[in-house]
Amino acid sequence: MTAFARRNGVLHAESVSLIDLAARFGTPCWVYSRAALEASLAEFERELAGLDALVCYAVKANSNLAVLDVFARRGAGFDIVSGGELRRALAAGADPRRIVFSGVGKTAAEMELALAADILCFNVESAPELDRLSAVAGRLGKTAPISLRVNPDVDAKTHPYISTGLKENKFGVAYEEALALYRHAASLPNLTISGIDCHIGSQLLDPAPFAAALDKILTLVDQLAANGIVLHHIDLGGGLGIRYRDEDAPTVQAYLQPMLQKLRDRHLQVLLEPGRRLVGNAGLLLTRVEYLKPGEVKNFAIVDAAMNDLARPALYGSWHDIVPVVAPQGATRPWEIVGPVCESGDFLGHGRDLALATGDLLAIMSAGAYGMAMSSNYNSRPRAAEVMVDGADVHLVRRRETAEELYALEQRLP
Numbered sequence: 091m092t093a094f095a096r097r098n099g100v101l102h103a104e105s106v107s108l109i110d111l112a113a114r115f116g117t118p119c120w121v122y123s124r125a126a127l128e129a130s131l132a133e134f135e136r137e138l139a140g141l142d143a144l145v146c147y148a149v150k151a152n153s154n155l156a157v158l159d160v161f162a163r164r165g166a167g168f169d170i171v172s173g174g175e176l177r178r179a180l181a182a183g184a185d186p187r188r189i190v191f192s193g194v195g196k197t198a199a200e201m202e203l204a205l206a207a208d209i210l211c212f213n214v215e216s217a218p219e220l221d222r223l224s225a226v227a228g229r230l231g232k233t234a235p236i237s238l239r240v241n242p243d244v245d246a247k248t249h250p251y252i253s254t255g256l257k258e259n260k261f262g263v264a265y266e267e268a269l270a271l272y273r274h275a276a277s278l279p280n281l282t283i284s285g286i287d288c289h290i291g292s293q294l295l296d297p298a299p300f301a302a303a304l305d306k307i308l309t310l311v312d313q314l315a316a317n318g319i320v321l322h323h324i325d326l327g328g329g330l331g332i333r334y335r336d337e338d339a340p341t342v343q344a345y346l347q348p349m350l351q352k353l354r355d356r357h358l359q360v361l362l363e364p365g366r367r368l369v370g371n372a373g374l375l376l377t378r379v380e381y382l383k384p385g386e387v388k389n390f391a392i393v394d395a396a397m398n399d400l401a402r403p404a405l406y407g408s409w410h411d412i413v414p415v416v417a418p419q420g421a422t423r424p425w426e427i428v429g430p431v432c433e434s435g436d437f438l439g440h441g442r443d444l445a446l447a448t449g450d451l452l453a454i455m456s457a458g459a460y461g462m463a464m465s466s467n468y469n470s471r472p473r474a475a476e477v478m479v480d481g482a483d484v485h486l487v488r489r490r491e492t493a494e495e496l497y498a499l500e501q502r503l504p
């Protein structure tokens with residue numbers, strides 16, 4: 091799937107030139123490819139064909155309504171982590187019976203909202219959350235379907251900020267305590283035990299920790315069955331990695347087949363919660379070079395996108411490919427690609443060998459996941475427009491914010 095490729099030297103999104111998109115919508119601007127979104131979902135659909143399985147897209151990776159709409163139309167479910175994401179998913183046409191609700195801090199109000207919507211499952215992350223959910227459901231005269239997020243204590247070997255399956259993480263319940271907690275859940279009114287889930291981290295490039303986690307979870311599934319607690323589904327979480335630079339990201343098949351083998355004859359519905367894998371390489375951030383400041387020690391290219399738009403480089407030291415929209419000519423030199431925000435950490439790339447001129451358009455690749463979703467208004471910068479390309483069609487799926495909108499909720503003193 092080459093959603094973004096050069097035609098006559100100019101980078102295109104599907105059939106649309108990025109020069110045209112910049113002229114029409116300005117920069118910085120997020121550009122998504124519908125075909126790429128559909129192709130990444132189709133990779134999962136192929137592996138899961140004929141199985142009782144559901145892909146629940148992790149909304150937090152990119153929560154634009156149009157992105158959710160593309161997945162909802164193909165029958166995907168959604169993994170949400172807040173009441174806001176629930177409202178978004180419903181607004182995008184999601185089937186609530188295909189929504190699972192993850193997160194360590196669900197409020198009573200969020201639980202009420204999700205119970206009223208009749209979602210598929212609450213992925214519960216602590217004992218007090220079980221008690222609260224039981225009470226809230228009782229108040230509404232409802233029964234809450236639950237799964238416990240179990241922490242399998244495997245090392246996913248990823249960035250510490252995005253590793254979630256170790257004992258020291260805030261997520262999930264300890265493996266050793268899971269059986270007792272399931273028993274406690276079974277004793278509570280207004281809950282029905284539906285499944286078990288885990289999510290061990292993000293941007294995982296090795297299928298082995300997934301399989302190791304599943305082995306531990308299946309041991310627990312058997313212990314639960316021996317205790318009369320029979321589960322309906324197993325949710326393997328998300329975390330499948332993508333290629334940003336030269337990583338060997340396994341195919342979806344390579345991730346899933348070892349797990350699906352272990353699940354054969356288990357009579358468990360399989361849920362998955364991929365986020366990054368579905369959207370990461372389906373989006374880019376289009377930006378323009380404002381100023382060049384070549385120097386003795388470093389050469390700075392100041393672009394109109396910044397850390398408030400794409401936080402990943404500043405936050406995790408992430409590497410994103412940065413490519414010129416028009417095929418480059420002339421001598422290259424190493425450039426620090428930086429934004430206008432008043433922080434030294436405001437960089438998008440270090441030491442990139444490029445031939446740059448003021449006014450050039452650059453595409454920051456692999457920006458579809460945790461890009462716009464993590465953007466902020468720091469420095470009172472309006473968030474960028476989002477555009478979805480579909481063949482030769484272009485849809486503005488979120489217009490650029492205005493400066494006035496940024497302070498519209500504020501008041502001067504009386």
Ligand SMILES: *Cc1c(COP(=O)(O)O)cnc(C)c1O
Pocket residue numbers: 148150151169192193289291292293327328329330363364365366367
């Ligand atoms: C963030 C998250 C995901 C998605 O992670 P990706 O690495 O984007 O696939 C899935 N499930 C849970 C519970 C999460 O917190």
